[in-house]
Amino acid sequence: MAFLDWSDHNVGRPLPCRLCGIPAMLRDEKNRPCHMTCAHAQADGLIGGDDQGDALAVVVQMPTAPVIDLHTRRRIA
Numbered sequence: 001m002a003f004l005d006w007s008d009h010n011v012g013r014p015l016p017c018r019l020c021g022i023p024a025m026l027r028d029e030k031n032r033p034c035h036m037t038c039a040h041a042q043a044d045g046l047i048g049g050d051d052q053g054d055a056l057a058v059v060v061q062m063p064t065a066p067v068i069d070l071h072t073r074r075r076i077a
């Protein structure tokens, strides 16, 4: 995980995060609204540029647990 120094960043009224679009109070180094977790995910290469919605795509791509029939013990989904 990348280390980002947020000690001198500003906080303001909630505005859409530049990466995920969900309201964020924290501002990045260019004073744009951005969640700390979204900025770290971008620094780690997990999400792309400033297109809103990229951070949500990471969540959507999470694997789902298999569904097992308890009687037959076979995977059904």
Ligand SMILES: [Zn+2]
Residues within 6 Å of the ligand: 017, 018, 019, 020, 021, 022, 024, 034, 035, 038, 055
């Ligand atoms: Zn965000």
